[in-house]
Amino acid sequence: MKIIGIAGGTGSGKSTFTNRLKAAFGSRIAVLYHDNYYRSQDSVPPEERKKVNYDHPDALETDRLVRDLRELKAGNPIDSPVYDFSTHNRSRRTIHIEPREIILVEGILVLSDPLLRDMLDVKIFVEADADERILRRVIRDVKERGRDLEGIVDQYLSTVKPMHYLYVEPTRSLADLVINSGMNEVAFEVMKSKIEKWLEDR
Numbered sequence: 637m638k639i640i641g642i643a644g645g646t647g648s649g650k651s652t653f654t655n656r657l658k659a660a661f662g663s664r665i666a667v668l669y670h671d672n673y674y675r676s677q678d679s680v681p682p683e684e685r686k687k688v689n690y691d692h693p694d695a696l697e698t699d700r701l702v703r704d705l706r707e708l709k710a711g712n713p714i715d716s717p718v719y720d721f722s723t724h725n726r727s728r729r730t731i732h733i734e735p736r737e738i739i740l741v742e743g744i745l746v747l748s749d750p751l752l753r754d755m756l757d758v759k760i761f762v763e764a765d766a767d768e769r770i771l772r773r774v775i776r777d778v779k780e781r782g783r784d785l786e787g788i789v790d791q792y793l794s795t796v797k798p799m800h801y802l803y804v805e806p807t808r809s810l811a812d813l814v815i816n817s818g819m820n821e822v823a824f825e826v827m828k829s830k831i832e833k834w835l836e837d838r
């Protein structure tokens with residue numbers, strides 16, 4: 637089994653790149669989203685949840701993600717948690733994931749944790765200008781994550797932006813490949829060929 641990590645700032649195009657690879661290989665690839673491992677906040681009142689720093693590594697249960705990857709590597713299925721951004725909490729659902737030859741792990745901080753990073757066979761960092769990333773995030777958070785403009789701006793200035801420069805951006809230098817867009821055709825072809833080779837060699 638090979639594990640590919642896809643990191644990068646919010647709105648950089650991580651999901652875009654991940655989804656293109658997934659679409660090319662279908663059921664031979666499984667995807668684990670680090671976002672699904674945001675900590676459960678059952679005991680935190682809804683108003684308080686909005687104030688949490690979700691861009692700090694401590695907001696994520698990365699040790700559970702590492703355990704799940706180890707299980708998959710050992711040939712065992714896992715039940716991944718599912719996160720609900722509209723309630724800032726884990727949903728009651730889980731996703732059953734069977735071991736696959738290729739696993740993609742996507743999230744802003746997947747290159748930040750040393751244990752997780754050491755499990756990755758390829759480390760990718762997707763970059764995009766900060767203004768483009770925040771503009772994309774505004775549209776996405778309003779349309780898909782139940783947020784309002786004022787809240788998005790407050791959160792961006794108070795936590796998302798400073799944490800990006802503290803924890804996300806420094807992991808760029810740890811990547812094997814830095815790509816300038818999730819739509820980058822050359823990077824897609826390179827990764828597609830690499831995955832095809834892995835699958836042939838099995």
Ligand SMILES: Nc1ncnc2c1ncn2[C@@H]1O[C@H](COP(=O)(O)OP(=O)(O)O)[C@@H](O)[C@H]1O
Binds near residue numbers: 647652
């Ligand atoms: N190169 C691009 N050009 C235009 N829009 C893009 C590009 N890359 C991503 N997007 C759009 O920006 C939004 C955020 O991209 P996404 O891949 O979800 O980012 P991330 O997973 O890094 O937060 C999505 O609506 C996506 O369609």
Ligand SMILES: Nc1ccn([C@@H]2O[C@H](COP(=O)(O)O)[C@@H](O)[C@H]2O)c(=O)n1
Binds near residue numbers: 721
């Ligand atoms: N309750 C939450 C949890 C996380 N976020 C934000 O999600 C961003 C990471 O996801 P991307 O798809 O944008 O990479 C991260 O920047 C967190 O701020 C949130 O808003 N609410």
